[in-house]
Amino acid sequence: MKFIIKSFSELTISELYDILQLRSEVFVAEQDCVYQDLDGKDYKSLHVLGFKKEKIIAYARIFKPGDYFENASIGRVVVKEIERKFGYGQELMNVSIKAVETEFNEKKITISAQLYLKKFYESHGFIHVGKQYLEDGIPHIRMDKV
Template identity: 55%
Template sequence: MELQFKISAFDDLSVSELYQILHLRESVFIIEQDCIYQDLDHKDQKALHVIGKCDGMVVAYSRLFKPGDYFENASIGRVVIDAGFRDRKWGYPLMHTSIDGILQHFGESRIEISAQLYLKKFYENNGFHAISDTYLEDDIPHIRMLRD
């Protein structure tokens, strides 16, 4: 089974892709993490969507923002891998594709993220470093990180 990526604007997503993306985000960020929050934040329309599919199903995802649309710098958010595929370490190719997408689509190499604290080492392994103290976002410890 192979993971294949594509990057799409919101209006170019198929109904099936959008449904699968929202299902994946809900499964992980709301149900698995037991965190009630408003996932549909009206930012999806501004974002580019990195979609990783395996056998036609969305199993990896992130969204990309140009500078000023989320943070002052370009940004990557909603980074998620389906629980059934995490043992494959597909977070790394997802981040590489996301970082490359920021460079290709926005011409930016400086990327800022709001990372869940438990994933700090993962993001450090992808070239990010902490730029804030720990803070709570939706009752989950986070840290702002930057990739120069």
């Protein structure tokens, strides 16, 4: 797996299309959740692209403090369904956390995590903070890494 980090303006049209297709495939179709994925925040974020054989199969976006949460943030964490068994989600989170530290010189990270992924994020040092809430009809929790 090869990872590349790009700003929105550095993304090619093909990369942007593939990112949006992957996010729609997982967050809309697979999770049966109709929501507005294009939230205007892609312009502010850095994009972590995971390539396997020249295809984007993993993706996340990272934010500097204040652009999403008070702390730096990681969101839209996604791995193509047929590729999940290979541990690429673990790699994606490791690369994303390191990118926050390198690009923004930040250690504190806040995420809005889908509840069923709590243990996955705990394995990366995140701690559940606050109460469960619904985001786009899916149970979420705030998690912080300090």
